[in-house]
Amino acid sequence: MAELVQLVVSGIATGSIYALAGLGFTLLWQASGTINFAQGEFVMLPAFAMLFCVLAGMPLWVAVLVTCAAAMIVLGYGFKRAIVDPLIRHGVIPLVIATLGLAIALKTLVRAGYSAEAHQFGSPFPGGVFSVGGINVTYADVGTLLIAGVIVVALQAFVTRTLTGRAMQAVAQNTEAARVLGIDVKRMVLYTFLINAVLAVVAALLITPTYLAKFDMGESIGLKAFFAAIIGGFNQTRGALLGGVLIGILENLVGFYVSPAYKEGVALMLFLVVILIRPEGLLGKAEERKV
Amino acid sequence: MSGGMRRPAPAESERLLHVRDVAKHYGAIRAVDGVSFALAPGEIVGVIGPNGSGKTTLFNAILGQIRPTSGSVEFRGEDITARSPLELARRGIGRTFQTLQVFGQLSVRDNLIAAAQEFQGTITGRLFARPDAGLGARADEMIELFRLGHVAHLKAGTLSYGQQKLIDIAMAFMPSPRLVLLDEPCAGVNPGLVDQLRELLATLNRTQGGSFVVIEHNMDFIMKLCPHVICMVEGRVLAEGAPADVQADPAVLEAYLGN
Amino acid sequence: MKPALRVALLAASIAVLAAVALALKRSDVYLLTLYCVYLMATFGLNLTVGYAGQMSLGQAAFLGIGAYIAAILLKLGWPFLLVVPVAAVVCFVLGLVVGFPALRVQHHYLAFATLGFNVLVYLAMRNEEQITGGTFGISGIPRPTILGVDLGGHVAFYWFTLGSLVVLGLLLWWLLRSPWGRAFAALRDNPIRAESLGINITAYTLLAFAIGAACAGIGGVYFASLVEFIEPGPFHFSASLMMLLAVIVGGQGRFFGPVVGTVVIILVPELLRGSSAPWLKFMQVWYLAVFGVAVVLLMLWLPGGLLSIPERFARKAKPR
Numbered sequence: 001m002a003e004l005v006q007l008v009v010s011g012i013a014t015g016s017i018y019a020l021a022g023l024g025f026t027l028l029w030q031a032s033g034t035i036n037f038a039q040g041e042f043v044m045l046p047a048f049a050m051l052f053c054v055l056a057g058m059p060l061w062v063a064v065l066v067t068c069a070a071a072m073i074v075l076g077y078g079f080k081r082a083i084v085d086p087l088i089r090h091g092v093i094p095l096v097i098a099t100l101g102l103a104i105a106l107k108t109l110v111r112a113g114y115s116a117e118a119h120q121f122g123s124p125f126p127g128g129v130f131s132v133g134g135i136n137v138t139y140a141d142v143g144t145l146l147i148a149g150v151i152v153v154a155l156q157a158f159v160t161r162t163l164t165g166r167a168m169q170a171v172a173q174n175t176e177a178a179r180v181l182g183i184d185v186k187r188m189v190l191y192t193f194l195i196n197a198v199l200a201v202v203a204a205l206l207i208t209p210t211y212l213a214k215f216d217m218g219e220s221i222g223l224k225a226f227f228a229a230i231i232g233g234f235n236q237t238r239g240a241l242l243g244g245v246l247i248g249i250l251e252n253l254v255g256f257y258v259s260p261a262y263k264e265g266v267a268l269m270l271f272l273v274v275i276l277i278r279p280e281g282l283l284g285k286a287e288e289r290k291v
Numbered sequence: 292m293s294g295g296m297r298r299p300a301p302a303e304s305e306r307l308l309h310v311r312d313v314a315k316h317y318g319a320i321r322a323v324d325g326v327s328f329a330l331a332p333g334e335i336v337g338v339i340g341p342n343g344s345g346k347t348t349l350f351n352a353i354l355g356q357i358r359p360t361s362g363s364v365e366f367r368g369e370d371i372t373a374r375s376p377l378e379l380a381r382r383g384i385g386r387t388f389q390t391l392q393v394f395g396q397l398s399v400r401d402n403l404i405a406a407a408q409e410f411q412g413t414i415t416g417r418l419f420a421r422p423d424a425g426l427g428a429r430a431d432e433m434i435e436l437f438r439l440g441h442v443a444h445l446k447a448g449t450l451s452y453g454q455q456k457l458i459d460i461a462m463a464f465m466p467s468p469r470l471v472l473l474d475e476p477c478a479g480v481n482p483g484l485v486d487q488l489r490e491l492l493a494t495l496n497r498t499q500g501g502s503f504v505v506i507e508h509n510m511d512f513i514m515k516l517c518p519h520v521i522c523m524v525e526g527r528v529l530a531e532g533a534p535a536d537v538q539a540d541p542a543v544l545e546a547y548l549g550n
Numbered sequence: 551m552k553p554a555l556r557v558a559l560l561a562a563s564i565a566v567l568a569a570v571a572l573a574l575k576r577s578d579v580y581l582l583t584l585y586c587v588y589l590m591a592t593f594g595l596n597l598t599v600g601y602a603g604q605m606s607l608g609q610a611a612f613l614g615i616g617a618y619i620a621a622i623l624l625k626l627g628w629p630f631l632l633v634v635p636v637a638a639v640v641c642f643v644l645g646l647v648v649g650f651p652a653l654r655v656q657h658h659y660l661a662f663a664t665l666g667f668n669v670l671v672y673l674a675m676r677n678e679e680q681i682t683g684g685t686f687g688i689s690g691i692p693r694p695t696i697l698g699v700d701l702g703g704h705v706a707f708y709w710f711t712l713g714s715l716v717v718l719g720l721l722l723w724w725l726l727r728s729p730w731g732r733a734f735a736a737l738r739d740n741p742i743r744a745e746s747l748g749i750n751i752t753a754y755t756l757l758a759f760a761i762g763a764a765c766a767g768i769g770g771v772y773f774a775s776l777v778e779f780i781e782p783g784p785f786h787f788s789a790s791l792m793m794l795l796a797v798i799v800g801g802q803g804r805f806f807g808p809v810v811g812t813v814v815i816i817l818v819p820e821l822l823r824g825s826s827a828p829w830l831k832f833m834q835v836w837y838l839a840v841f842g843v844a845v846v847l848l849m850l851w852l853p854g855g856l857l858s859i860p861e862r863f864a865r866k867a868k869p870r
Contacts, residue, residue, distance in 0.1 A: 376746045
C-alpha cells in the first residue's frame, strides 16, 4: 500500500512537469491554431541554457531568470515572428512540417555544436527523503509539485483576474468575436507565445535533474506534452493538467508493476483508450465542425 | 403573415422536405428560433432575410452540419434530424455553400465526376471501375449546360470566382439529387452570370424535376425564380407566401429598412 | 510533354538506373538498393500525405514490422514472394487498427496516433527478445531465389528490388487514376465539400493511410533481405519524421516527389558518411541541422517542394 502511494505521489510530481509542457502546447493551439512539434525541444534548449549559465558561475536562480528572458525572446517572440506568423495562414500542415524541421535542427545543433552526452543538472531542491506515515517522499517531488502548482495557480489567476488575461481567454475561445470586441488579438497571441516559453523553462528546470540535459531529451517530453493535451481535451486548459498527471501516475504504476520497458508506451495507450471512449478528451467539450 | 395568395401547403403525403420548429441556440443567442416550412417535389422555395437572420444556420441545421437545439427535419417521410452530411447526401440531398467550395487541385471535369462517383456501386467496385467511373458523358453534359467547356480541363482552383461558383452549383446537381439547398448562389457573381444562373436553375427544375431551397439576397433573382418565398428575421419566419406579397409585407419592409 | 515521350523518358531513366549497377562499386549498388527500398515506403507515404492530405508519422514502424515479419518468415524458409503480401496485409490491417480511432475524432489526431504507435513498436522490437532478438536483432536473413534465379548477388538483388519498385509504382499510379485517387484528392482539397457529395471521408482517409502503411511493409521485406541483419535502430520514430520530410521536400502530391526527397534523406547522408574530404566531414556532423533549417525555409518559401520549382519560375516569368 505504502509502495502504491509512493508511486502515485512521485507520478503526480513527474506528471505535473508533463502538464506544464502540455499546457503551453494547448495554449498555443487555442490562441493561434499552432501545433508545435518542437515543444519538446523548447524544453531541451532552456535546459542547456541554464546549464551554461550555471557553468559560467551564476547561481541557479539567476540562471533561471536569464534563461526565461532569453526563451521569451527566442522561443516566444522569435518563433512566432519567424515561423508561425508567415505560415499560419496556409493551414495547420505547413506549420507542423516546419516545427518538425525545427525540432530536428535544434536537436542536431545541440548535438553537433555542443555535445552528444547527457549532462548532470543540479536539482533546485535538497536531496533526501522524509517519511509521513510510512510513506517516503522525496524533497524533489514535493518541490516539483509546489513549483508546478504555484505556476498553474498564478497562470489561472492571471487569466481569470486580469483584464489582459481575460482578453487572452476571449481570443482563445473565439478569435473573431474577440476581434469584434476590439481586443488586440495579435498582442494576446504574442503573450501566449511568451507564456509558453516560460512554461517550457520551468518544465526544463524541474525535469532536467532526473532526465539529464541531453540533445534528444525533448523527444520524450514533447510526446508526453502532446498526449497530455489530447487526453485531457485539446480545447480545455485544465485538460492538459489532468492529462499530464494521469500519464505521470500510470507511467510509474506500469513501470513498477508491469514492465519498466514499456513505460514510454503508456501515454499512447492512454491516448488510444481515451479517444475511443471520449473523443473530445476527458475534460474537453465536443466541438461542432466549422463550415 | 401575408394572406390571400398563399400557395396551399403540401399535403403530408407529398412533402419532400418538412422542417418542423427547428431551433439552434448558442447560449442566449437564438440564431434560429423555431422555423417550420415544407416543400413538395419539384418546388422552389426562396429564403430571404437580412444578414444575421439565421438563414445559413438554418441550412446547416437541416443539413447535419450542426445539431439543432430542438425541432425536427423530415425528408420523404423519414426523420433525418442531425444525420451526418454524408447520410443526407446518400439520401439525395445536395447543397452548395455560401463560400466557394470546389476541389482546387482537380480539373473541372474531375470535380464534377467526384461529385457523383460515390452514388453508384460499392467502394471496392470503384477501385476497379474505369477512371471516369462511367460518368464522363454526364459530366460533359453538365459542362455544356453550365458553359464551362473552354475550362473543363483546367484546375478548378485556378479559375475565376464566377466560374468556380458555377462549378460548385454544377457539382451539387451532378448526382441528380432529389433536393438541392443553395446558399447564396449569386453572391459575388456578375450580373450577366446571375441571369444565366437563374435560367439554369429554372431549366433544371423544368427538365430534371429539381426541387430547391435557395437563400439569396438578390431580390430580382428570387422574385423571378421562386414561386414561394420565406422571409426570416432574427431567427424566425416573419412572412411567407408569393414573392410579391412577401415583398409588399410592411413587416418585411421594416425589417429590411427599419434599422 | 506528350504522354508517349514521358513514358519513353521514364523507361530510359529506369534502364539507366539498372545499367549503372554494372559500373558501380559493391557498396554503391547496396546504397542504390537501399534507396529503392526507402522509395517503396515514401511512395506509399506520398499517397497518404500528398494525395489524401493526412499526416502520418509512423511510416518507419510499418517498415520495421515488414522487416521483422520478413526476417522471421524468411528464416523459417517461407518463399519471398509469399512473405511480401503477408507483410503488406499485416501492415494494412494494423494501419486500419491505428487509424480508425484517431480518424474518428479529428484528422490531425492521426499524426499523434502514428507517432505514439511508432514509439510503442520500437519498444516492442527492443524488448520482446524471444521474437525480435531485442537490441541484438536478427541476423542471417537470406536473400531470395525466385523461379530458380539466385538473387543473392548484390547486382541481381538490386535489379530485383528496382523491378519490384517499378511494379509498385505502376500499381500506385493505377490506383491514383481510379475513382479512389479522385476521392483522395477531393478529401484533401475540401473534406467538408467532399462529405456533402457522398464521399465517405473516414473510409477513404483510412484506406489511404492503410495503403501507405502496406507499401512500407513491402519495403520492409526488401529491407530485411538487403541488409541481412535487422535491429530496432532504423525503425525509430525519427526515421518516420525523415520519411515524411522526404515526401514534403520532394513535393507532396507529386508522383515523383519522393524520388527527389528520398535522395535527400537517404543517399546524401550515406554518401557523406562514406566520404573523407574535410569539408564533407564537417557536413557529416551538421547535415541534419542544415536539413532541419532547410525544411523550415522550404515551408516558408517553397511549400510545394523541390519539384514545384519549374512551376514557380513559369509563374514568375508570366506576370498576371
